[in-house]
Structure formats: structure tokens, C-alpha cells
Amino acid sequence: MLGKLTWSAIPFDQPIPLVAGGVVIVALLAVLIWVVVKGHLPYLWREWITSVDHKRIGVMYVLLASVMFLRGGSDAILMRIQQAIAYQSQGYLPPEHYNQIFSAHGTIMIFFVAMPFVIGLMNLVVPLQLGVRDVAFPTLNSVGFWLTATGALLVNLSLVIGEFARTGWLAFPPLSGLVYSPGVGVDYYAWSLQISGVGTLVAGINLVTTVLKLRTRGMNYLRMPMFCWTTLASSLLMVAAFPILTATLAMLLLDRYLGFHFFTNEAGGNVMIFMNLIWAWGHPEVYILVLPAFGIFSEVVSTFSGKPLFGYRSMVLATMAICVISFMVWLHHFFTMGAGPDVNAIFGIASMIIAIPTGVKIYNWLFTMYGGRIRFTTPMLWSVGFMVTFIIGGLTGVLVAVPPADFILHNSMFLVAHFHNVIIGGVLFGAFAGFTYWFPKAFGFRLDERWGKAAFWCTFIGFYVTFIPLYAAGMLGMTRRMQHYDVAVWRPWMIVAVIGMAILTMAVVCQVVQLVVSIRNRESLRDRTGDPWDGRSLEWATSSPPPVFNFAISPDVRGEDAYWEMKAKARQQQFAHAQPEYQDIEMPRNSPTGFVCAFFASIMGFALIWHIWWMVILGLIGAWATFVVFAWRDHDEYVIPAADVARIDRANIEERRNLVSLAGSV
Amino acid sequence: MSELSDHSDTSFAPGDEGEHDVGARVLGYVIGLALALLLTATSFFVAGTTLVWQPSIPVALIVLAIAQMGVHLVFFLHITTGPDNTNNVLALAFGLFIVFLVVGGSVWIMSHLNQNMPPMDQIMRMQ
Ligand code: HEM
Ligand SMILES: [Cu+2]
Numbered sequence: 001m002l003g004k005l006t007w008s009a010i011p012f013d014q015p016i017p018l019v020a021g022g023v024v025i026v027a028l029l030a031v032l033i034w035v036v037v038k039g040h041l042p043y044l045w046r047e048w049i050t051s052v053d054h055k056r057i058g059v060m061y062v063l064l065a066s067v068m069f070l071r072g073g074s075d076a077i078l079m080r081i082q083q084a085i086a087y088q089s090q091g092y093l094p095p096e097h098y099n100q101i102f103s104a105h106g107t108i109m110i111f112f113v114a115m116p117f118v119i120g121l122m123n124l125v126v127p128l129q130l131g132v133r134d135v136a137f138p139t140l141n142s143v144g145f146w147l148t149a150t151g152a153l154l155v156n157l158s159l160v161i162g163e164f165a166r167t168g169w170l171a172f173p174p175l176s177g178l179v180y181s182p183g184v185g186v187d188y189y190a191w192s193l194q195i196s197g198v199g200t201l202v203a204g205i206n207l208v209t210t211v212l213k214l215r216t217r218g219m220n221y222l223r224m225p226m227f228c229w230t231t232l233a234s235s236l237l238m239v240a241a242f243p244i245l246t247a248t249l250a251m252l253l254l255d256r257y258l259g260f261h262f263f264t265n266e267a268g269g270n271v272m273i274f275m276n277l278i279w280a281w282g283h284p285e286v287y288i289l290v291l292p293a294f295g296i297f298s299e300v301v302s303t304f305s306g307k308p309l310f311g312y313r314s315m316v317l318a319t320m321a322i323c324v325i326s327f328m329v330w331l332h333h334f335f336t337m338g339a340g341p342d343v344n345a346i347f348g349i350a351s352m353i354i355a356i357p358t359g360v361k362i363y364n365w366l367f368t369m370y371g372g373r374i375r376f377t378t379p380m381l382w383s384v385g386f387m388v389t390f391i392i393g394g395l396t397g398v399l400v401a402v403p404p405a406d407f408i409l410h411n412s413m414f415l416v417a418h419f420h421n422v423i424i425g426g427v428l429f430g431a432f433a434g435f436t437y438w439f440p441k442a443f444g445f446r447l448d449e450r451w452g453k454a455a456f457w458c459t460f461i462g463f464y465v466t467f468i469p470l471y472a473a474g475m476l477g478m479t480r481r482m483q484h485y486d487v488a489v490w491r492p493w494m495i496v497a498v499i500g501m502a503i504l505t506m507a508v509v510c511q512v513v514q515l516v517v518s519i520r521n522r523e524s525l526r527d528r529t530g531d532p533w534d535g536r537s538l539e540w541a542t543s544s545p546p547p548v549f550n551f552a553i554s555p556d557v558r559g560e561d562a563y564w565e566m567k568a569k570a571r572q573q574q575f576a577h578a579q580p581e582y583q584d585i586e587m588p589r590n591s592p593t594g595f596v597c598a599f600f601a602s603i604m605g606f607a608l609i610w611h612i613w614w615m616v617i618l619g620l621i622g623a624w625a626t627f628v629v630f631a632w633r634d635h636d637e638y639v640i641p642a643a644d645v646a647r648i649d650r651a652n653i654e655e656r657r658n659l660v661s662l663a664g665s666v
Numbered sequence: 667m668s669e670l671s672d673h674s675d676t677s678f679a680p681g682d683e684g685e686h687d688v689g690a691r692v693l694g695y696v697i698g699l700a701l702a703l704l705l706t707a708t709s710f711f712v713a714g715t716t717l718v719w720q721p722s723i724p725v726a727l728i729v730l731a732i733a734q735m736g737v738h739l740v741f742f743l744h745i746t747t748g749p750d751n752t753n754n755v756l757a758l759a760f761g762l763f764i765v766f767l768v769v770g771g772s773v774w775i776m777s778h779l780n781q782n783m784p785p786m787d788q789i790m791r792m793q
Contacts, residue, residue, distance in 0.1 A: 240764045277772070327767050327768070330771070338780070339778040340781025
């Protein structure tokens with residue numbers, strides 16, 4: 001009846017996951033009860049859960065990423081403490097538990113923190129920057145988000161029901177095959193990635209279509225803000241790369257569930273093809289993450305330097321070059337697999353070539369700052385911190401891309417330091433820069449600068465104190481993923497690293513405090529104009545938060561830095577612009593399709609993991625029926641009358657005018 | 667939102683062209699279906715036949731498969747070379763390019779994997 005699921009699936013004998021899981025469940029229940037008792041449920045359902053508004057969905061993506069960041073961060077703390085004390089001893093985490101923690105940490109940080117964070121920011125900002133009212137497929141957008149949430153839910157469920165994979169975040173066979181991993185851990189891993197992978201693919205398709213097809217009047221390709229370009233490149237990579245991941249995991253699942261032998265050497269399969277395919281997705285994936293971050297830095301640097309982005313066209317070219325070259329380097333993740341000198345040399349050189357467009361970008365940012373009137377706000381600090389940190393990470397990347405060097409450094413702590421260097425210094429700094437930069441746009445008030453800066457400095461210093469020691473330990477021969485060790489020279493570095501982890505923890509605390517303090521002081525931090533930073537692109541041309549329809553009148557773009565030029569013109573004309581003619585606006589109706597689909601997908605995923613076949617069928621039929629109902633709906637749009645549009649827009653224009661005349665800077 | 671996109675570019679989504687009359691469109695689909703069925707039947711026939719030189723069968727199947735893709739793209743997905751189709755053609759080109767890179771690269775990599783291994787008879791002698 002319940003497949004493999006029995007009471008023994010709940011780890012009563014392991015206090016750490018049980019207590020952690022218990023605390024989370026209690027907290028969730030408390031929030032849920034509070035929501036219901038306070039009567040917020042209808043509001044949440046109407047305004048958020050069923051919302052197809054790209055801004056709301058973007059916010060929910062970022063919220064999901066933030067929550068999962070706390071989970072992934074806790075894993076990191078556990079691992080750093082283990083390695084600090086497990087010198088000539090077993091530490092406090094038994095091996096099978098330690099292995100689950102590093103696997104869950106990697107999986108969560110990449111798929112459920114970095115991905116939703118950048119997808120969320122793209123969702124929130126790109127339609128605004130393009131001057132349009134929504135993404136190309138609003139309901140699909142909601143489906144994509146909720147499927148991602150399903151994946152996250154399943155990963156967290158493994159904490160209390162069953163176990164998670166012990167295979168590392170990429171689950172290489174034969175270790176992830178049935179022989180070595182008979183439990184449900186790998187199944188949790190694979191099904192949550194399969195389900196959230198559909199969500200990512202959908203998000204990619206949606207964003208590509210939005211950028212290609214929905215631009216406002218005059219917004220031709222070479223007038224798009226840089227962030228739209230990097231979104232395009234990143235989403236193209238999502239569309240091209242995620243199917244490879246899906247197919248690879250599907251083969252692994254066929255091996256595990258139906259006795260196929262894609263990856264069993266003894267039965268005519270080949271484990272190496274898994275490595276090959278997963279990295280054919282894996283390397284593009286790192287650029288899926290970092291390209292949007294590059295876009296964020298481009299926006300932030302040019303805004304806070306008060307200058308147009310230096311070398312805009314070279315930046316576009318570099319972005320698209322990275323997009324293509326990132327598909328030509330994947331072998332650098334398995335130089336040591338033995339493909340021989342020819343293959344290794346070619347892929348090694350290709351990997352070094354990708355550093356060139358990245359270098360072009362760094363110089364462009366530097367020249368954008370050069371001669372500008374720089375304001376060192378929190379987003380700008382993240383950007384400058386990124387430039388310094390990412391250069392180091394890029395350099396060590398080029399180093400491990402040299403095959404002979406990689407034969408020594410592969411799978412060492414040096415490698416661990418490299419990719420944290422680029423992912424924290426690149427993606428995470430970018431996400432935080434974007435978060436503080438666009439927060440006022442999403443919520444209508446700025447974040448507290450003091451706590452924001454404290455968070456930056458703690459992250460910045462904490463990062464170096466944690467990860468420079470890992471470079472050192474790697475060069476001393478320490479391999480990755482060690483539950484305990486007996487080499488005395490590694491010990492001091494592990495102790496320094498755990499101190500760094502403490503500083504990073506303080507950084508997270510600062511972020512939380514920043515949020516709380518800002519919400520408390522929201523009245524004094526209020527952004528009434530919609531343009532708190534003196535911005536340059538169209539998202540600042542509407543109010544904060546923007547109305548559902550984003551723009552009362554579709555903007556007409558005449559050049560790069562569209563909003564900057566509008567402002568300049570408005571100043572010249574003393575704001576004496578003609579009364580615009582407002583029209584009715586059609587907006588897509590909210591739809592529970594995404595949520596219901598994901599509900600059934602969760603049931604199906606859980607049932608697949610535990611081999612509860614009747615429940616699999618139930619989930620499948622449910623998800624299918626939801627889709628059919630959606631496809632047959634009649635009314636998918638509603639109309640906002642011109643009068644309402646006019647009222648909302650005039651109020652915003654009035655605010656802007658007041659503020660400018662108050663400041664007397666006309 | 668279509669009134670916005672009209673200004674930015676004029677390309678249509680596949681199947682969204684709208685300007686043909688229904689009869690012409692149905693005819694297009696029927697021709698496509700007939701061609702697709704013909705190609706499928708030929709593939710099945712070729713796979714089992716003894717009439718042709720055996721090693722040519724895989725090649726024939728590959729050719730038929732590629733022709734099948736072409737039929738689908740032209741008759742069902744309405745990829746044309748017209749100016750209203752730039753986005754679609756570019757997307758197709760990008761997709762083909764990536765497929766070429768990944769498949770070609772994988773074949774190349776996998777065929778070199780045993781480079782650092784001693785030849786099989788040496789391994790046997792060592793045992
Ligand atoms: C100049 C650019 C870069 C080069 C040349 C480069 C090179 C490499 C090489 C050769 C490896 C494999 C080393 C080994 O396994 O022995 C590697 C691993 C890795 N890199 Fe980079 N990298 C670059 C940028 C990035 C960026 C921008 C990211 C992410 C945003 C990134 C993320 C990773 C990750 C996650 C791994 C390790 C995956 C694993 O084994 O679990 N890299 N890099
Ligand atoms: Cu790589």
C-alpha cells in the first residue's frame with residue numbers, strides 16, 4: 001500500500017536531523033496557523049499564490065531562495081565545524097550523515113538558492129526594463145515557480161522522511177546506482193531535480209520569448225539594458241542545457257527503477273557517459289548563474305557612477321560569446337578521466353579562452369567607474385567587492401583549466417575554493433547587489449544602508465577568511481569531502497576556515513536584521529518617486545511598487561539609457577508635458593494552475609521516491625487534469641478601465657513633481 | 667499585449683501567421699502528414715529489407731530521419747525563410763549548433779577515453 005515507506009524511514013535514532021526537522025515543522029505550522037487565524041489566507045491566495053504577475057512571482061522566487069539559503073548555510077556550518085574538529089577523530093557527524101550534508105548543501109545552493117534567486121530577479125526586472133506589462137506566458141511563469149518550490153519541498157522532506165543522497169551534488173554512478181545506493185536518497189535527489197528542472201526550463205523559455213518578442217516601442221536590441229542581454233544569454237543556456245540534465249537523470253532513474261544499464265560497465269553500459277553528459281549541462285549551468293549577475297553589476301555600476309555603461313556593444317558581444325563558448329569547455333571537469341592529450345589540450349585552451357570575454361567585462365566596469373561620480377551605496381559595494389573577488393576566482397579557474405595542473409588539483413580543496421570563489425564572489429554578491437538595488441522597486445522603500453554595509457563587509461571578509469585557507473589546504477594535498485583526516489598540517493587551515501564561517505554567519509544575521517530594521521523604518525525609507533537611485537533604465541520610470549500593469553502608457557524609447565534621456569528631456573521642458581491619453585488595459589487573470597499543478601507534482605514525486613504506484617498515478621492524473629482545465633478556460637483576461645489607469649498614473653506623476661520641486665533641483 | 671510587440675518586430679510565432687485561409691492551411695497539413703507517413707513507412711521497410719547492401723541501412727535510416735525532421739519543421743512548425751521568420755530560424759540555428767557541439771563533442775570525447783590505457787592484450791598479459 002505504501003511502497004517502501006515504513007516507520008523506520010523516520011530517523012528516530014538521529015537527533016540532529018530530527019530536531020532540525022521538528023523545529024522547521026513547528027515553525028511552518030506556527031506561520032500557517034498565524035496566517036489562518038489572522039485571516040490572511042484569502043489575501044495570500046488571491047494576491048500571491050495564484051498571482052501571475054511577474055513582479056509577485058519574482059518576489060516569491062527570491063523568498064524561496066532566501067529561505068533555502070538559510071538551510072544550505074546551516075549545512076555549511078555543520079561541515080566546517082566537523083572538519084575543524086575531526087582531526088584524528090570522528091568528529092561529531094558520522095560518515096553517512098556527513099555525506100548527506102555535503103550532497104544536500106551543493107544541491108540546495110545551486111538549484112534552490114542560486115537559480116531561484118537569479119530567475120526571481122530576472123522575472124521582477126526584465127519586463128520593467130523592456131517597458132512591457134508582463135512576461136510572454138504569465139501562467140506558465142507561475143507554473144515554473146511552483147514546480148521549483150516542489151523540488152525544494154522534496155529535498156527538505158528528505159530530512160525527516162528517509163534520507164538524502166550521499167553521492168555529492170552530481171550523483172555520479174556507479175556510486176549513485178542501486179548497488180551502492182540502495183536507499184531512497186538518490187531518488188529524492190533525482191526526482192526533485194527532475195521536477196524543478198521542468199520549472200527552470202519553463203522559466204527559460206518564458207524569458208527568452210519575453211526578450212525577443214515583447215519590447216516596447218523603440219526598444220530595439222541595441223537599446224536594451226545590459227541586464228536584459230545577460231538574461232537573454234542565460235535563458236538561452238537554460239533552454240539548451242537543462243534538457244541534457246533531464247535526459248541524464250532520466251537515464252539514471254531508468255537504471256535505478258527499471259534495471260536498465262546505461263551506466264553499468266559490466267552490463268555493456270558506460271559510467272563515463274554520465275560524467276560527460278552531466279558536465280555538458282554543468283558547465284553551461286555555471287554561466288546560467290553568473291551571466292545574470294554580470295548584468296546586475298552592469299546596471300549597478302553605471303547607475304552609481306552616474307555614467308552610461310562603458311563599451312556597451314563590446315559588453316553585448318562578450319555576453320553572447322560567453323553564451324556560446326560555455327558550451328565548448330565541459331571536459332575541463334574531467335580532464336583526469338583519461339581522454340588523452342589531444343582532447344584535454346583542446347578543451348583546456350577553450351576554457352582559457354572563455355576568460356577573455358570575462359576580462360573584457362571587468363575592464364568595461366572599471367572604465368565605467370573611471371571619471372564617474374561614484375556613490376558607494378550597498379549595491380555598489382557588492383559590485384566592487386565582486387570585481388576583486390571574481391578576478392581571483394577566475395585566475396584559479398584558468399589555473400585548474402591547465403590539464404597538468406588539474407591532475408594535481410582535481411577534487412582537492414583547491415577546487416572547492418575555486419568554485420566558491422566564483423559562485424560566492426560572482427553569483428551571490430550579484431544576487432545581493434540586485435536585491436538591495438531593486439528592493440525599493442519591489443516594495444516601495446529602501447533597505448537600511450548601515451546594516452546593508454555591515455552585511456557586505458562581514459560577507460566580504462568572511463569569504464576570504466573561510467576560503468583562502470581552503471586554497472592552502474588544497475595545495476597541501478587535502479582532498480574534498482573528507483569526514484575526518486590524520487594530517488597535522490591541514491588542521492590549522494580548517495580552524496581558520498571555521499572562524500571565517502562564523503564571520504559569514506554574522507553576515508547572514510546582518511542581512512536579517514537589515515530586513516527587519518528596514519521594515520520597521522519603512523516610512524522614513526519610503527521611495528515616493530519610483531526612482532530612488534537616480535536610475536537610467538525604464539524600471540525607474542514607474543512608481544515603486546509598480547501598478548499591476550507596470551506602465552500606464554507604453555514608453556517610447558529613443559536611445560540607450562531610456563529613462564535617463566526621458567528625465568533630461570523632462571527637466572528641459574519643466575515637466576510641461578501634454579496630458580497623455582489613457583486607454584483601457586487588458587491584464588491576464590490570476591490562475592491557481594501553477595499551484596495545483598505543483599501540488600499534484602509533489603504527490604507524484606513523493607510517491608515515485610517511495611514506490612507508491614497508485615499515488616503516482618493519482619498525482620499524474622491530477623497534474624494532467626489541471627493542465628486540461630487550464631487549456632480549456634474561456635476568460636483569461638480582465639480589463640482595467642482607462643479612468644483607473646489615469647488616476648493611478650496621475651498620483652505618481654504628482655509625487656515625482658512635488659519631490660523634484662521640493663529638492664529645487666529642476 | 668500584442669499591440670506592444672507589433673512595434674518592435676514583425677515576426678510571428680510558428681503557426682500564428684493567420685493570413686492564409688483555412689483551406690490552404692489544411693492542405694499544408696495534409697501534405698505534411700502524407701510525407702511524414704511515407705518517410706516512416708520507408709524507414710520501417712528499409713530496416714527489415716534484404717534487398718539493399720546491408721551496411722547502407724543505418725545510413726539510409728539517418729537520412730530518412732533527417733528528412734523527417736525537415737518535413738516537421740516546414741509543414742507543422744512552419745519554419746520558412748521569409749523575413750517574418752528570422753527569430754524562428756535563428757532559434758533553430760542555435761539549437762542545431764548546440765546539438766552539434768554536444769553530440770559531436772561527446773562522441774569525440776568518448777572515443778578517446780581509453781587513450782591512457784594500455785592495449786587490451788597487455789592488460790591480459792599482466793594478469
Ligand atoms: C575563467 C573562468 C573559469 C574557468 C577557466 C574555470 C575552470 C574550472 C575548471 C577547470 C574546473 C574543474 C576543476 C577540477 O574539477 O579539477 C572548475 C570547476 C568548477 N567551476 Fe570553474 N571555471 C571558471 C569560472 C567559473 C564560474 C564563473 C563558475 C560559477 C559561477 C564556476 C563554477 C565551478 C564549479 C561549481 C566547479 C566545480 C564543480 C564540481 O566539481 O563539483 N567556474 N572550473
Ligand atoms: Cu566548468
